[in-house]
Amino acid sequence: MSNKLTPTQHAILSHALAQTQGKVLWFPNTLKGGAKAKVIESLVSHGLISQKKREIAVTKAGYEALGLKPPVAEPRIVRTRETSKQATVINMLKRAEGSTIDQICEATGWQPHTVRGAMAGALKKKLGLDIQSTKESGSDRVYKIST
Template sequence: MTKLSDTQAIILGAAAQRDDRNVLPLPGSLRGGAAQKVIGALMKRGLIAETVTDQLAKADPALNRIWRNDEDGCAILLHVTDAGLAAIGIEPEQPDTKPAPKTRKPRTGTKQARMIEMLRDDVGATIDEIVEATGWQAHTVRGAMSGALKKKLGMTITSEKVEGRGRVYRIASD
């Protein structure tokens, strides 16, 4: 059995009693840096996890139900995992399977949408071309390709050196 602090056991036990297994709200005395530290430790050990929702509700200072918001403003909740239930002696109802990643749909009319459009073009785009089209800095373009396009949207980005243009990036067609 996993060794837990009293606070961690209280948080997991309360979440296990909720139908939605939401970790929030936290005990009334746990706020600010202390809350961040306890939640971070539970997440690091895989006993709780974040769940991105389609809600555009804002996280509230009292940490009532929504933990935080992602860059698109969607609410992120915390839920107890099957490992968290096992740590407090509760058998999970079903085997611990990882949920399929949500495929997000990019918003239209944004700089990100413009970048995607350029990368889907047959000729692709260089970092400098995307910088010029979006007004972003080069490191922001690289971060958007790595984070938003690859990780969040699940796109495959390819690159190749093209004589006279430099490194050209494209979104691989499915």
């Protein structure tokens, strides 16, 4: 396809990039039924959008057709057993000072009920860890893995 977009194609791509982070969710009201399907088919066949399952997104070529630079994908953090949230919790509980529910929530992004559930289920029942808790007057409850 030449760099020449139809006004309808331009409107669809521009809206997707300006309003929905590159997801094609909007079509002009004048575009109905078969005409809408033809425009989508044309954009896909020219590589300007990609359609995966029910999600339609603007491609690198779609950005370039509008004279824009495509965003650079940020590298994903690969989780391993050593860098999992469960490993983080275990390491926090192994510290000499132990850890509070709030500290674990901050480190993992979990809600307090999720932390308590993980300690009771995954750590105690499944892994068999002996988790002790202590509470001193005027301070938060501290949890530790006893060794």
